[in-house]
Amino acid sequence: MSLLIRNATVLTVDAADRVIEGGAVYVENGRIAAVGPSAGVEAAHAAGAGRVIDGRGKVVLPGFVSTHNHVGYTFFRGRAEDMGLGCVTGQYFPMATVASREERLAVGSLTYAELLKSGVTTTLEMEEEADVFAPFVESLGVRSFMGVMTFDVDVDAMAKDEYRYDEALREAQLRQAVDFAERWHGRADGRIRVMMTPNMTISSSPELLRASRETADRMGLRTSIHLGWGEYEVEVMQRLRGRSSFEYARDSGMLAADTVCAHCYVVADPDVDVLAASKAAVAHCPLMNAVRGHIAPVVEYRSRGIPVSLGIDNMFADHFEVLRACVTMARIKTGSATVMQCPEVLRLATMGGAEALGMGAEIGSIEPGKRADLQMLDYRRFGLTPTLDPVQNLVYHAHSKDVELVMVDGNVLVEDFELKTADARALIDDAGAAADAAWGRFVAKYGGIVAR
Numbered sequence: 001m002s003l004l005i006r007n008a009t010v011l012t013v014d015a016a017d018r019v020i021e022g023g024a025v026y027v028e029n030g031r032i033a034a035v036g037p038s039a040g041v042e043a044a045h046a047a048g049a050g051r052v053i054d055g056r057g058k059v060v061l062p063g064f065v066s067t068h069n070h071v072g073y074t075f076f077r078g079r080a081e082d083m084g085l086g087c088v089t090g091q092y093f094p095m096a097t098v099a100s101r102e103e104r105l106a107v108g109s110l111t112y113a114e115l116l117k118s119g120v121t122t123t124l125e126m127e128e129e130a131d132v133f134a135p136f137v138e139s140l141g142v143r144s145f146m147g148v149m150t151f152d153v154d155v156d157a158m159a160k161d162e163y164r165y166d167e168a169l170r171e172a173q174l175r176q177a178v179d180f181a182e183r184w185h186g187r188a189d190g191r192i193r194v195m196m197t198p199n200m201t202i203s204s205s206p207e208l209l210r211a212s213r214e215t216a217d218r219m220g221l222r223t224s225i226h227l228g229w230g231e232y233e234v235e236v237m238q239r240l241r242g243r244s245s246f247e248y249a250r251d252s253g254m255l256a257a258d259t260v261c262a263h264c265y266v267v268a269d270p271d272v273d274v275l276a277a278s279k280a281a282v283a284h285c286p287l288m289n290a291v292r293g294h295i296a297p298v299v300e301y302r303s304r305g306i307p308v309s310l311g312i313d314n315m316f317a318d319h320f321e322v323l324r325a326c327v328t329m330a331r332i333k334t335g336s337a338t339v340m341q342c343p344e345v346l347r348l349a350t351m352g353g354a355e356a357l358g359m360g361a362e363i364g365s366i367e368p369g370k371r372a373d374l375q376m377l378d379y380r381r382f383g384l385t386p387t388l389d390p391v392q393n394l395v396y397h398a399h400s401k402d403v404e405l406v407m408v409d410g411n412v413l414v415e416d417f418e419l420k421t422a423d424a425r426a427l428i429d430d431a432g433a434a435a436d437a438a439w440g441r442f443v444a445k446y447g448g449i450v451a452r
C-alpha cells in the first residue's frame, strides 16, 4: 500500500528543522519512502502511488508523541480541575477502588480517540488496569506505550495521611503488570509496548520500586513514574524516607535512561542533579501543571542536557493546548518573552517524545525510512490565515478541530476530520454513561465526590 501527499507544506522536524513549501511525502509499506519538493517526489513516485492526496492549503507534520497520559482519568473531567492536588488522594486513588474495568475502558477509549483526532499518534499511557485498553489500542490503530500503574500503599489509609504498605497487594499488582507484558508487549504489529510504571514514590515501598526495575530489566521494558509533582510528596518522603522523592527513586533503582519522569515541577537543586545524572527523560505537562499552580523549569532542564518531552496528562483532549502552554509557561517561569521558540516546541512535541521513548530512529520526524506516523492540518480555516509562518501558526493558533488526516504506520486512521477506526458518537455516549455509573458508586462509598 502506498500513498502520496503532494503540494503540501511539510514540517519535517529533521536535524535542520526543514520546512518544505510545495512539498510532498511518499509513504510505502508503512514507512516514509521520500520527502522533498513536490515536483521531484511526484516524478519518482506519482505513477506508482496507490493513492494521491492534494495537499494545497494543508500542512503535514509528524504525529505528536505524548509521553504522559491517563486516558481513563477522563472520569475526572469537569470534576478535578478546580480541586488542586487534593484530587490525587481524594479522587484518583479512591476511584480505582470503585470503577469497573468496563467503565474505565469506556472512558479511556474515548480519550484515546480524542488524542488521535488531536494528532497524537503515540501515547505513554499509565494507569491502574491500563491493560484493559490494549484491545482498543489494537483496533484504533494508534501506537501506545502502556503500563499498569502499580502501587502497594493502603489507599484508604493514604487518604487519611497514613502510610502502610502491603506485600500481598504488591505481589498482585506486580503480577498484573507482568501478565500484561507477557500478553501484549510487542503486539498489534509492534504498536503496543508495555512498560513498568509504579505510580509515584509515596504510594510505593522500596520493594515495589526495586521489583519494578528488576522486572523491566529482565523483560526489556521501559519505565515511568511520577516525580516532583507536589509539596505534599516532598513532605511525605521526608517523613517516611528522610530524603527527597528523586533521591528515593534513584536509591531504589528506578531511575535510568529508559525512564520517563512525569512532571518534575517541585524540584530542589540536588534533585536536578539526580535527574541529570540518571539520564532519565522528563514528561513535561505544562497545561496540567499550570492548572495545579506549578511550572517545571524546563529551560533549565534543557540547558542541563536533561531530555524533555511533552505530555497532556489527563482530562484534556486538545494536544495543541499543550504546545501553547509549553511556550507560555516557560516565558512566565523565566521572565523572558523570547525563550521556547516555536520550532523548539514542535521538536519537543515530536522528536522529544520519540527520543524519551527510545524511538528516535523510528518516529518523531518526517524523514525517509521512518515509520509513517503523520498528521495533516487544513490551514484554510478560521484562525490560521494568513499563514506567514506555518510553525508559528501551528503552535499558537491550531486546534484539534483543524486536524484533517492522521496516519500511523501508514494506515489512515483519521480522514476528512473524522475517525475511521471507531464510532465517535458511540464512544462519547458510552464514556458518559460509564462515568455517571462510576461516580454513583463513588459517592455511595465515600459520601461525596471527595474521599476523606
Ligand SMILES: [Zn+2]
Pocket (backbone or CB within 6 Å): 068, 069, 070, 226, 262, 313
Ligand atoms: Zn500523571
